[in-house]
Amino acid sequence: MSNKIGVLLVNLGTPDDPSTGKVRSYLSQFLNDPRVIDIPWLLRKFLVNFIIVPFRAPKSAKIYQKLWTKDGSPLLFYSQKAQQLLQEKLGENYHVELAMRYKNPSMETVLEKMRKMNFSQIIIVPMFPQYASSTTGSAHQRAMEIISKWYVIPEISFISQYYDNEDFLEAFVEKGKKYNHEDFDHVMFSFHGLPERQVDKVYEEGLCSDRDCENEITDENKFCYKATCYATTRYLASRLNIPEEKYTVAFQSRLGKDPWLEPYADFVVEEQAKKGNKKLLVFSPAFTADCLETIIEIGDEYQEIFEEHGGEKVQLVESLNDSPLWIDTLKNLVEERSQIKNALKN
Template sequence: MDNSKRTAVILANIGTPDKPEVGAVRRYLFEFLNDRRVIDLPWFFQKLLVNLIIVPFRAPKSTKIYKMLWTDEGSPLLVNAEKNRQDLQKSLGDKYEVYIAMRYRKPSINSVLNEVKEKGFGKLVVIPMFPQYASSTTGSIGQYVAEKISKWYVIPEYRMISQFYDHPQFVKAFAERINSYNPSEYDHIIFSYHGLPNRQIDKTHPSIDSTKCTCEKELPKHGHFCYKATCYATTRLLAGALGLSPKDYSVAFQSRLTRNWLNPFADEMVVEKAKQGVKKLLFVAPAFVADCLETTVEIGIEYEELFKEHGGEKLQLVESLNDHPAWTETLRQLIHSV
């Protein structure tokens, strides 16, 4: 088939170390944390902080955590991505060619784009694997792709799906995943999202202080690309699909580095719920479409231990979409929508 009549699809994620070894983790962190969209401090302070403090000290600690995550097949993020790619390829058929790419490490976005360029596809669709837009994830991928293809002599028709938290099929897919864990059997549900510095949220709407916004209750006009607002909107959509009342669930943000990040903080909420007498806690992470260090280890292991230390009995992580057929269908619908 003539490639000029075909569409290349890139499923792009942040990335993963090549191996659970200090050298590989150090290389991954170096690429990741030197991204100007990830740490948006002045250039000199970013380089000083990342290269002389964070990476040297964090790499050995992170390596131990990655070893807990790794399976015989390799990094779960990469393994699930490849399964997802294969399923989506079958679903879309010969008019499409599906690739996976990582913003940092392998398979790199650059190498995949080079193949797309070489084959001469007529259309390119990029889907960052993040339901809610954030500058440090979707924004970074979008900027990188745009900079690369802007240098091509022939630029194909190009579309990037910047977020999909409110797509009906995505909501349906995640709700099905949650329902499979019988949420009514739990005392409380926490919807946990990856945290971000408050200053990055404020850059989305400079005239409005995110700590004083009412986006917890409804999506404001300025909130379409506000990560905090869309996280709360995602929760409301899922709660509606599951028939939950406000007392049944809470929203929290995990993986914080400082107290100037989005709150409430998930680790503190875990302790709070345990002290309130909650015995069975269900955790949902709708900012992640594939299980990774932040879900499997941080929530599934670290938070469970924290919960039990303070009187809780069971903390259950809801498995992410991974290679579930409903997730493949979500991606198929997203691609056909553009």
Template sequence: MRKALLLVNVGTPDRPDKPSVKRFLKPFLNDKYVIDIPWLARKLLVNGIIIPFRLNNSTELYKRLWTSKGSPLLYHQNSLRDKLNHHSKGEYTVYSAMRYGNPSVEKALLEIKKNKHTEIKVLPMYPQYATSTTLSTIKNIESLSKKLKIEADISFVDQFYNHPKFIEAFTTNILAKQPNSYDHVIFSYHGLPIRQVEKLHPQHSGAQCICEKQMPDYGSKCYKATCYQTTRLLAAASNIDSKNYSVSFQSRLSKNWLTPFTDELLMKLLADGKKKILVVAPAFVTDCLETIVEISYEYEQDFLKAGGEKLTLVESLNDSDHWVKAITNIIN
């Protein structure tokens, strides 16, 4: 087995308690690719304001996320790794790591080095490219590879939002929920600061953005463009009419993030008489805090209290057999 496949996701605390959550949040929020402001300002903001004031709430959210098996993000990825190893039939060995927290990327690379693999394919588990996720992962692995003197050839799958097998896998989950039985479908993506989008694609600044309607020539790695393109592909494959779906963004930290915001869109749809909503979250291949707690608990509670009748989340790909088959195609 000379080839290695390394799966990398964002990460999760070791336990749902304050010390563990703090250890997880500190390197995560201090990453210059996540909060892209000057070093000193980032240190003061993260360590002096965000972590101290959000630690209690974040810990409570992780407590709600936790199961008897631990963090869904971790146990689903471990199961996915094991299934891929079985499915590979000796063609490659699969390793799993988290960009922040455990199991660490460094530990995975040391194991790969120990096993003398000559080729490493890295799959950051983010369908749409973003500097705060994909690029951060790539830079981290490049830096650690030099530090650990990894001699294997390393290549990256930088995004796969439009891969036919990814679309097929997610469509399977969407169709299982009978999307056309709902009043409306929301495709909700993790939000990003507008400045991060504009840094990669200055064409967004001072000009009318066309990303909502078509994939621009310059936008192959424009996060907003790839989110809308993912939606068009999934809607077409799921036979959802364009009048019956919307795109929105969740998990914002300020008003200067990509809009519309998912929670506000839900209230607008409810005011328009849409009482049964199906939510798809195609930026997440594994169910996590943003899907299980933010959408399936917080948004659902607010929607029902405001008069909605039903809000259903389409589960993510997790460790499903159709996702295993899709990854096999994507890495090849």
């Protein structure tokens, strides 16, 4: 009898191609998710479908056309490479699949395929190191919605976050060592932004700003995205010997006029240039695969802002992509949850 374990990697998603129509379809699915834009249903539908998507899709399509390569979307390409390499690492006792939370390969299609394979256990691994309701939370919720309809439900294991995992940190340290931080005037650790109201919802009482999330992880804030982003930064800076006065944590990619987590990354880039700094090194430890937010937003748009205000070079530290240490990280995360490993221990 086979006890093969199914492994599902989940990343955010990408348009099927960079045409306006496909980008519109992607944005519509993405932004209509109530965990992404967490406002009342009717208001969200109106804002997304009649204001944001119609105006944003043509502009975003032009940006995606700059991003697209001969291999297609970098996020999808590197996620597929990670899937293939993880399958090789884990071996025949595991079966690794990849799904995107939005668009293709869809979670519905991939999980239906996995249902038919009758696994004894399925381990779901979102490719987001820090928990946020709009990323990991959304992926887990959608998986549960789909799996809850199965007649036979095997053991399901969800991995929620690994921002402090030693293997994950070492994988980013290896990427960072490609660039000597002493050759740069300042270092920015840039994370995807969130509306402040979303981190506030982590707490039963009070606000995120009432806590010392910039400096410590506690039982209360261990699932606060802001706290885990700052913690990831402290761990990486310590391992790379970057002094505290030389780096800044920032948040990028905000949408709308509501307050988002600060400081805003584009403001930090401008500020550093105005201070007379000429070379800026940027890490993006919330992204495990290079994508529009790293290649275009940081690599191109922040470069333009920096130059406009007197700076010279914004150097992006590449994401983990298909690096061997990242594949080892995924392997170890899976094996820690595996029935097979536990059976061998016993």
